[in-house]
Amino acid sequence: MKFSNKDRKEHLFHYNENNEFTHDGIMNIRAHMGLPALCTVKALPTYAMETEKCYFINDEWVKTELFIGRNYWDENAKEMFIKSFPESMPEHYSLTKPPKPKKGFAVRLVNDKWKQLEDHRGKIAFAKDRDNDEKGNYQVEELGVIPNTHTLLEPEQFDSWNIELDVWQYDEARYRPYWAQTEKQWQQELLTKVEAELLFYAQDKQIPEIYSELRKTNYTEDEYYSLLGDRILLNEYVEQDDFPECGRPTLSGLI
Template sequence: MAESQHIEVSYIDGNGWWMGNGVEHVAAGTALGSDCTPVVYRPSAIGKTARFHPESGTWSAEIENMASKTYYSDTGVASTIGVPDGTYPENAITAPPPDYDPRSQAVLYKDGVWKIYRNRIGTSYWDHQGHEHTITEPYFELPVDCTFETPPQPEDGYVVRLMDDQWQQVEDHRGEIAYAKNRESETDQDYQITELGAVPETHTLIAPGLFDAWDESTGKWVYDVEKERHYKISVEKNWRDEQLRNVLDRIDQYEKDQNYEPHYRTSPLSDTEYLGLLGYRKLLCDYPDSDGFPFGERPVLSYPEPVEEPPKPTMMQRVLNKVKPR
């Protein structure tokens, strides 16, 4: 310039973007620097900007200045776009997070809203079965059917379960046998328990005896003689039938042997033993009708006492018996 003067200018960055307006003193014989231009741009509104093109000496169309626009990651970390003609990155969050204490809290953008999380790293929580877990991440949300409340110790025969957000004692008979109280039922049967909970009213954990019946008044099994009677009748009749078959076989063999010469006979029975078998056969036949059956005494094989024959007379006695008195 021929003489010194003050010139209003627009300042620009290395890429030509407007950085504001001011006045520069230009000494005689010098020129303006490359960081400004006498072609002044005046924004039409706050936040507007334009770009200067030195080759044509003109400003580009005015745009919204995006350089200072702030956006956030889903964990609340702030960033700026940095360039006037920039755009927000994909999935950028423009809503600022709420105020929080980073020493004890964390924020997370989830489902379209910011949420503040209390830092619980290292804290224990329990699932509905009472299993303990440890929190290892800052953005922790308590799962469904879990609690921070320590479960109580289960009582004998029980386990603790979280139900309606409360710890409750639940009966645990898994692996045990549930016995049907109605031993004659076709629908209620004994079974091994596989689920938690109380035993149904139709069953009990008390094992019955072979001849027991359930007594509702005492809640116990009691001996039922009629149950044993039916069983005992079957047992005793089977025993009687087996004994009777054996006796009849021996009697039949003996009676058939009587038709043969002695040296052809195979039955070793004596007459006394034969009579004993006949008596035993009668007792066996009458056994089911005997007093106290089937709880009475079983018939026992016995032999009759042998009949003693009078001694044979001596020779002298026979001679004397032939002499008639005078």
């Protein structure tokens, strides 16, 4: 660097250790003396003081709105702070403060604008078509509107979706298979008990009266025939054309 052999006045632009402009002013420079550290005679570009700052990088002034200490918000509306210049910024961010999310919503940056998105994360979305495995229930993990194929309304066990009313309604056709299965289970359990009692009765008949205390049953002959009638009624019950709407048979009540 060549030094002047005369005293001179220079308009100096000062910057700090982060190369950020701090102030400027006129300074007397003695003959054969160089400039003070952390300053330059290169003029500062015009910039908006409220939203921009200037940095002296590679012997040039660079003006930027991404200055040290400035806050910004990432696409998830999380507030961040710039710690250095230049700093690697996320692909999507905003220098505008996001609005507060409304109840049931979350704020996200979409196409460089803040949007209120429905937030149902953690909830269960129920498939309106309960017989389609491909459209089954699922736990919501992403923001946004629930697809029209699902609803957040939880159905009862025998409900089906009413498209016209847009609600769950009790569906007798959905209940009937369950009802029939329940009745078959009741019939089978009771029939097994009746069969066992009939077998015990037949075995007890082989035991002489003198050893009657060894018998498992003490049915009379009429009660025995009543049990036989119960067996017939139970077998016929599940074979009725209108089963299970026909109703349970009236049994002897011995079992």
